[in-house]
Amino acid sequence: MAEHEIETIVERRESIAGIPTLELDDAAGEVVIIDQTRLPGEVVLEHLRTREEAFRAIQRLEVRGAPAIGVFAAMALYLDARHWLEAHPTAASEDVWERLLETRAYLDSSRPTAVNLSWATRRMLTAVATDPTCSACTPLDPELMVDGLAREARAIRDEDVASCRAIGEHGLSLIADGFGVLTHCNAGRLCAVEYGTATAPIYLAKEHGMALRAYCDETRPLLQGARLTALELMAAGVDTTLLCDHMSNSLMATGAVDAIFVGADRIAANGDTANKIGTSMLALAAAEHGVPFYVCAPTSTFDATCATGADIPIEMRDPAEVTELHYAKRMAPAGVKVYNPAFDVTPARNIAAIVTEKGVLRPPFERSIAQALGIPTR
Numbered sequence: 335m336a337e338h339e340i341e342t343i344v345e346r347r348e349s350i351a352g353i354p355t356l357e358l359d360d361a362a363g364e365v366v367i368i369d370q371t372r373l374p375g376e377v378v379l380e381h382l383r384t385r386e387e388a389f390r391a392i393q394r395l396e397v398r399g400a401p402a403i404g405v406f407a408a409m410a411l412y413l414d415a416r417h418w419l420e421a422h423p424t425a426a427s428e429d430v431w432e433r434l435l436e437t438r439a440y441l442d443s444s445r446p447t448a449v450n451l452s453w454a455t456r457r458m459l460t461a462v463a464t465d466p467t468c469s470a471c472t473p474l475d476p477e478l479m480v481d482g483l484a485r486e487a488r489a490i491r492d493e494d495v496a497s498c499r500a501i502g503e504h505g506l507s508l509i510a511d512g513f514g515v516l517t518h519c520n521a522g523r524l525c526a527v528e529y530g531t532a533t534a535p536i537y538l539a540k541e542h543g544m545a546l547r548a549y550c551d552e553t554r555p556l557l558q559g560a561r562l563t564a565l566e567l568m569a570a571g572v573d574t575t576l577l578c579d580h581m582s583n584s585l586m587a588t589g590a591v592d593a594i595f596v597g598a599d600r601i602a603a604n605g606d607t608a609n610k611i612g613t614s615m616l617a618l619a620a621a622e623h624g625v626p627f628y629v630c631a632p633t634s635t636f637d638a639t640c641a642t643g644a645d646i647p648i649e650m651r652d653p654a655e656v657t658e659l660h661y662a663k664r665m666a667p668a669g670v671k672v673y674n675p676a677f678d679v680t681p682a683r684n685i686a687a688i689v690t691e692k693g694v695l696r697p698p699f700e701r702s703i704a705q706a707l708g709i710p711t712r
């Protein structure tokens with residue numbers, strides 16, 4: 335479908351307080367998201383029905399962050415199958431399966447780095463798979479397939495909430511009252527259903543009455559730290575300070591930072607971690623200052639098929655994000671060559687621990703990750 339044919343319904347609200355990052359409205363047959371490209375200036379809710387709308391929302395970062403795009407893609411896959419079956423009521427289960435395969439490939443191609451996306455869509459298909467190569471298998475009835483997809487999408491959503499809360503609980507063991515905690519990009523509740531990953535220990539600490547100081551890197555070029563993390567932490571009443579990305583080294587030199595918590599888009603079997611561009615530099619500065627550098631992620635972010643970070647695909651984005659997007663006037667000469675990777679890989683040697691819903695994983699990560707995933711060590 336061409337972009338001009340997409341007519342997303344939008345709704346405006348006063349603040350993000352109490353509004354879920356994303357929500358399945360089963361009665362309306364829609365996923366409702368906060369359009370994160372409009373934050374912090376305005377709170378606009380989008381009601382998405384089609385796979386084309388879902389694809390565009392992921393690609394434009396209206397919904398973003400590894401866990402959130404996984405949950406969102408699961409919901410979008412379910413809704414697409416449901417609406418397709420409504421439009422093709424005589425379709426056989428093999429036809430629904432074909433449509434599912436096609437929509438999965440389409441959604442998976444929207445962004446390459448966060449593995450949670452393809453993890454969630456694969457899980458959706460597995461939930462309703464009747465082995466197409468098995469002639470003795472009875473195909474599920476199409477309606478039952480759609481019901482199964484709805485159930486699985488809700489399960490993925492609920493597990494995301496539980497995982498983030500568990501990450502927060504495990505992360506609490508790494509902080510103490512009065513700590514200064516630095517974070518990069520947005521690995522907050524806007525990147526998940528609730529709590530976030532890197533911010534989960536901060537939210538849990540607040541629930542426990544601890545007073546933390548949170549520092550947010552602005553996160554050039556898309557400013558997720560300034561626009562999103564600062565917004566959501568302040569809305570939650572957390573003592574929040576914003577800094578430019580290149581100021582974190584000087585902040586650490588003052589002794590203000592006791593720990594760094596970041597999220598992850600994909601973690602290789604050896605612990606190398608892809609996360610928002612700039613994360614690897616932060617880890618280098620942290621090593622220099624002896625500040626512990628923690629990665630927080632659900633186990634759905636691990637990709638055992640990547641032996642090291644070199645196997646992780648890194649998304650390259652539009653040069654205009656660097657030269658003009660967040661400026662009132664263009665701030666770079668027209669035609670300048672631009673290097674704009676969305677993510678970088680932090681080597682496992684610079685990571686003190688990976689906090690998951692299953693516990694705090696310590697080096698050597700080959701062993702602790704394999705144990706957490708229940709697979710043999712490479």
Ligand code: MRU
Nearest residue numbers: 398399400521525531597598610
């Ligand atoms: O490009 P984005 O905004 O989707 O990048 C997000 C990040 O890099 C997050 O830190 C990562 O997805 C982890 S979110 C728990």
